Amino acid sequence: xxxxxxxxxxxxxxxxxxxxxxxxxxxxxxxxxxxxxxxxxxxxxxxxxxxxxxxxxxxxxxxxxxxxxxxxxxxxxxxxxxxxxxxxxxxxxxxxxxxxxxxxxxxxxxxxxxxxxxxxxxxxxxxxxxxxxxxxxxxxxxxxxxxxxxxxxxxxxxxxxxxxxxxxxxxxxxxxxxxxxxxxxxxxxxxxxxxxxxxxxxxxxxxxxxxxxxxxxxxxxxxxxxxxxxx
Amino acid sequence: xxxxxxxxxxxxxxxxxxxxxxxxxxxxxxxxxxxxxxxxxxxxxxxxxxxxxxxxxxxxxxxxxxxxxxxxxxxxxxxxxxxxxxxxxxxxxxxxxxxxxxxxxxxxxxxxxxxxxxxxxxxxxxxxxxxxxxxxxxxxxxxxxxxxxxxxxxxxxxxxxxxxxxxxxxxxxxxxxxxxxxxxxxxxxxxxxxxxxxxxxxxxxxxxxxxxxxxxxxxxxxxxxxxxxxx
DNA sequence: ATATCGCATTTGCTATAGCAAACAACAAGA
DNA sequence: TCTTGTTGTTTGCTATAGCAAATGCGATAT
Numbered sequence: 174x175x176x177x178x179x180x181x182x183x184x185x186x187x188x189x190x191x192x193x194x195x196x197x198x199x200x201x202x203x204x205x206x207x208x209x210x211x212x213x214x215x216x217x218x219x220x221x222x223x224x225x226x227x228x229x230x231x232x233x234x235x236x237x238x239x240x241x242x243x244x245x246x247x248x249x250x251x252x253x254x255x256x257x258x259x260x261x262x263x264x265x266x267x268x269x270x271x272x273x274x275x276x277x278x279x280x281x282x283x284x285x286x287x288x289x290x291x292x293x294x295x296x297x298x299x300x301x302x303x304x305x306x307x308x309x310x311x312x313x314x315x316x317x318x319x320x321x322x323x324x325x326x327x328x329x330x331x332x333x334x335x336x337x338x339x340x341x342x343x344x345x346x347x348x349x350x351x352x353x354x355x356x357x358x359x360x361x362x363x364x365x366x367x368x369x370x371x372x373x374x375x376x377x378x379x380x381x382x383x384x385x386x387x388x389x390x391x392x393x394x395x396x397x398x399x400x401x402x403x404x
Numbered sequence: 405x406x407x408x409x410x411x412x413x414x415x416x417x418x419x420x421x422x423x424x425x426x427x428x429x430x431x432x433x434x435x436x437x438x439x440x441x442x443x444x445x446x447x448x449x450x451x452x453x454x455x456x457x458x459x460x461x462x463x464x465x466x467x468x469x470x471x472x473x474x475x476x477x478x479x480x481x482x483x484x485x486x487x488x489x490x491x492x493x494x495x496x497x498x499x500x501x502x503x504x505x506x507x508x509x510x511x512x513x514x515x516x517x518x519x520x521x522x523x524x525x526x527x528x529x530x531x532x533x534x535x536x537x538x539x540x541x542x543x544x545x546x547x548x549x550x551x552x553x554x555x556x557x558x559x560x561x562x563x564x565x566x567x568x569x570x571x572x573x574x575x576x577x578x579x580x581x582x583x584x585x586x587x588x589x590x591x592x593x594x595x596x597x598x599x600x601x602x603x604x605x606x607x608x609x610x611x612x613x614x615x616x617x618x619x620x621x622x623x624x625x626x627x628x629x630x631x632x633x634x635x
Numbered sequence: 636a637t638a639t640c641g642c643a644t645t646t647g648c649t650a651t652a653g654c655a656a657a658c659a660a661c662a663a664g665a
Numbered sequence: 666t667c668t669t670g671t672t673g674t675t676t677g678c679t680a681t682a683g684c685a686a687a688t689g690c691g692a693t694a695t
Contacts, residue, residue, distance in 0.1 A: 188478075190464070229461075230460075230461060230464055233421070233461055233464070233465055234464055234465060234468040235468075236465075237465040237466075237468055237469055238468055238469070239558075239561055247419075258557070258558060261556055261557070261558045261559065262558055265500075265558060265559060265562070268499060268503070269496075272499070325492055326489070326492075327470075327489060327492045327493055327496060327566070327569070328492065328496060330470055331496070331562050331565070331566075334562070334565075335558070335562075338558070
């Protein structure tokens with residue numbers, strides 16, 4: 174019997190370490206972990222119903238990506254982002270995502286653009302219904318879908334790392350109070366520029382999107398506890 | 405007894421995981437690990453005289469930094485860099501290190517510049533004595549010392565990640581055969597521009613340094629086995 | 636000589652155990 | 666009341682053990 178092309182997709186389910194890693198990652202970008210919070214691996218393991226080993230591995234992995242830090246005793250915690258560092262992350266995202274946007278504009282097909290538009294609809298919906306959590310989640314999907322189009326895997330990975338570093342702080346500070354920015358959402362200018370094949374304009378729109386968003390966060394960061402040691 | 409300010413620096417020796425991590429990292433950037441090589445954690449543990457646990461953790465850490473990959477079975481190995489991906493890494497380094505160079509030019513003190521010059525002397529020495537390993541090591545020290553001056557920790561971390569990804573391939577292909585580039589070494593132009601406080605010129609020199617070096621590697625990459633599966 | 640089957644080995648993954656350092660809480664003394 | 670000392674607990678770190686899947690090798694059959 175041949176059986177050449179009808180084999181099941183192999184499955185190969187992911188390891189527990191991987192599952193825990195993804196779970197923590199989602200918790201970081203989703204705001205379920207806040208800056209300053211400590212993650213005790215044994216407690217986490219008990220909570221998740223697994224042994225300490227995979228939890229510890231997942232935590233160390235996040236530490237090596239700078240998404241978490243280890244205190245003097247070796248306990249993992251979510252770092253607090255000082256404004257300076259947040260600004261640096263923003264500048265780097267502007268550069269990297271701007272570059273990717275220009276490239277994506279050159280490579281995107283009409284189908285790609287339609288997909289992006291669908292994702293932006295999610296952002297718009299969250300905005301209309303005053304649902305910050307939804308906005309942030311859909312916004313992330315939009316940005317990474319765009320990065321995917323640029324076919325720059327190394328760059329994408331760097332941006333993922335930056336996203337993870339800023340995630341908890343952004344989630345903490347991004348509150349419904351934000352006054353809806355006037356005029357078109359930068360994503361809309363971005364999509365229009367991409368449709369027109371205008372890479373520089375698309376890049377500028379992306380930069381505006383990032384900086385406008387960052388301005389809200391920075392403002393909240395400043396007004397929040399400045400050099401607070403925190404508990 | 406008081407003992408306020410005379411206490412020893414605490415020491416707090418690093419963990420085995422950390423030691424193994426550093427060891428592997430050095431092996432990657434130092435060319436002792438070549439693309440395609442597999443790293444079996446139990447074998448490595450036996451070789452290093454430790455238990456498999458810290459070795460496994462160190463390997464996973466490197467995997468999460470894209471310095472290593474896991475094959476279908478979960479065995480860590482040094483990825484082969486296709487030319488496309490190498491080019492992407494170079495472009496990102498040009499952007500990131502270029503930016504850092506401009507900033508470092510504004511912040512550097514005369515003492516900083518003297519330290520950089522001393523480091524470059526090491527590179528020049530390695531070049532004179534036709535010692536590629538020395539050149540690569542001293543070159544790395546030079547670049548990271550410069551990054552340090554820019555006071556951009558997030559960017560520096562990204563560059564470290566890129567360095568680690570490209571390290572094994574560069575070490576593999578950087579051979580003494582390289583014809584000494586004519587004229588001044590780009591580092592010298594760079595140092596001169598920094599001394600003059602000319603940030604744009606310093607940035608251009610850095611970009612030239614990176615691209616010239618990359619050109620040699622790319623050439624070797626092309627002439628080497630193209631899509632070779634390798635053993 | 637080639638192909639197929641079976642078994643021993645390799646190897647990653649997860650759980651568990653013990654150790655030592657750090658920490659916290661409480662008791663005793665000044 | 667405040668300090669000091671003691672003890673029990675927490676917690677990271679390392680080692681070890683068992684499992685299961687994959688691999689590799691050798692034997693047997695055609």
